[in-house]
Amino acid sequence: MNIFEALRKDHEKQRLLLKILAETSGDTAARREYYQELKLQLEGHALAEERHFYAHLLEKDATVDLTRHGIAEHHEIDELLAKLDDTEMSSPAWLRHLKNLQDKVEHHLADEEHEFFQVAGRVLNDKQKATLADDYVNEMEQEMSTATATA
Template sequence: MKIFEAIRKDHDIQRKLFDELIETSGDSERRTQLFEALKHELKIHEDAEERHFYKPLISDDMMQEHARHGIAEHHEIDELVEKLEETEQDSSAWLKYAKDLQHKVLHHLEDEERTFFQLSGKVLSEKQKEELATKYVAFMDECRNGVAK
């Protein structure tokens, strides 16, 4: 497996969680569960991606601006998550913020999949793509299993 496939699998998890979350209503147990799962996925994905994808690319002249942009978007996503955490789940503002977050995350995922992956594919060797995937997946598994304990 290459790094792009590993990241794309997690992108699909995030898309699915958003689809389900946006369909919930009010201050329900389901909304709370989905939001907690989404927050966790976003956080561990962000950490794994910055460590095992962006960091190795940021020193490359062609990739530096793109990597910094991706990291900046992660921070914007974190801010929207915080806004959701501070808002009552049964208020109409909560769903608006959730949709804003969904829009931001989906934009970020598309940027990565359509631009960043192609550019980084030219910079990374096949061996690097596989090694980064191994490290990325191991980190994600560790984070997911750590929460389950």
């Protein structure tokens, strides 16, 4: 597996969770469960991606601007998650905030998959791509198990 395949796999999980959540209503156990899973996925993904993908690309002239843009979008996603946390799930505003989050995440994933990955693919060699994937996957597994243990 290379880093791009590992990231795309998690991107698909995020898209699915967002789609499922957008179809929920009210303050239900299902909405709470799916939201917690989405939040863990997004936060863990951002952390692991910044440590094991973006950090290496900040050093390359061809990818520094795209990397900074990606990090900025991670911060915007964090702000939208905080807004959701501060809004009652039974409120119609919660679903509006979720739709904003869904739009932001889907935009971010499309940016990465359709532009950033192509440029990064040219500056990383095959060994780096495989090593970064291993490091990223290990970090994600650690983040998910830590979050599950503290829940």
